[in-house]
Amino acid sequence: MAVKAVMHIMERDIRYFFRFKWWVAGMVSMNLADLFIMAVVYTRMVNPNLVVNYFVFFAPGLTITALFAAAFMIGREVNMEIRRDIIHYMLSLPIKRWELAFGRVLAGSVRGLIYMSPLLLTTLAITYLYTSVFPSPLELFTIIFTLFLVAIGTSGLSISLALSTTSFEKYITMRGVVYYVLFFCSTVFYPMTLIQSSLPTPLVLIARYNPLSCGADLSRAFLLGTPPFSFWMLLDLGIFALFFALVAAFAYRRAMQK
């Protein structure tokens, strides 16, 4: 029953996601446009001593950006459900709280992966075009697994934030703070060498252990060969995913206490 219940919850959220398929298609197109505009503008502006080809460097970063934004969307829905008391219905269903929580975390991450897949394919094509390197099946699996961990952690994080407040304004503010901190202190847009030379030590530390940095750099490791693959980055992502999946489950349990 546990697996079935989790699957049912996932089905609901994924169906809901596809009700906005034209909006999703529009957003993916915008992300792809961003990528190509970056390619034209920034590749010629960025110092080649720092990043040899910014277009190729940024493509995996943009994939992570899109994955993060899409996986974070589930939190907005959970918060809307709290405000409209739809959460009462979800909590009244004959399923366990942890089944509900994990179903939603997984649904959020699967939605992130679906949203991100055209961008990942574009990234693979671009890197192949510029470097003639295509990852092996094992490397490709590791990339997807890495992205899945990022998506789980992100989805869990957004649900936890959504369940912590009944105010939409507060949720949006928290989401904004999380976005800015995680993107600013990360290697999504610029390499670690630049961060180390320009940011204070605490921010460098955040950037190093930031799951977005780990996700982007692990993809780059297999697609561009730099930075090198690190098991610790994978472990970092595993901890991020597990921690926020558990926090989301705990938050759903706590939702009953109010």
Next chain:
Amino acid sequence: MAPIIRTVNLTKKFGSLVAVDHLNLEIEEGEIFGFLGPNGAGKTTTLLMLITVIKPTEGTAYVGPYDVTREPDKARTLIGMAFQEPKLLWVSTPWDVLDWHAKVCGLSSEERRKRVRWALEELGLWNERHKSIHGFSGGMRKRVEIAKILIQRPKIAIVDEPTAQIDIVGKHRIWNMIRALRDEGSTIILATNELYEADVLSDRVAIIHKGKLLVCDAPKKLKDSILGGDVIEVVLEKEVPSKIVEELKAINRIVDVLAVKPNCLKIYLNQAEEVLPRITEFFMKVHMPVKSIQMSEPSLDDVFVHYTGLTIEEAQKR
């Protein structure tokens, strides 16, 4: 036989507000139990505690053998609820909402299709089954909400204000479906502020006001328990001074007089046929022309008035 639901000093506080105050109730298996009270009386809060959506501040409740505070997951396997406000994602369609609900409740795919179709047809929503709920009226959304419980057929079915926003034909259809659900083996908890609905549907009624249980019994017994088994409603041409009310109370066999409106009195009495001529005579004597006079048996409204001193409309305003 042990009751299927038992609340023991069930209490819920929101800050300094006591929404439910040491509620002790027992609901028998297979009955339609009316939970009657004005808006804000604590009915929905009690039901949300039974379905384990909110946690009691004090005391507990047993759903079947399960303590809602200790085994909420098990309690929820026995109970289902149709909410007062439809809890629906507005971009969904009735078919999707109900099919998914049935799936989560563990119905097989064949049974699911059968029951969803039946409920949609019975509630007049079959032609709208693939339309977005966003464009539905309040009554249509309410029917989708009710359909959930009719499809689920839980051992204990809670229906919170099931016919609010529903037209009179729809009301009767839903009442029949609630009765059919009971006949199939479900115990029904009917929360309502519609006295007539509670009267016609319930085997027993509990009246709750300001979070406290005032009385609980069969509707007939509650009505019979009021001193002065008959009620005469008198509408006068002008406002009634309180002095007249007091004088009226002094007439033999009149038990109580309540001014429901400035020019309308409800007189609770015994042997109305004998006292009625004396009442008309009295009004003539005090020069208070009578517009209309009506004799009836007490209703649950009168029971509510008897126990709270307020009509349900007045209680709602407060």
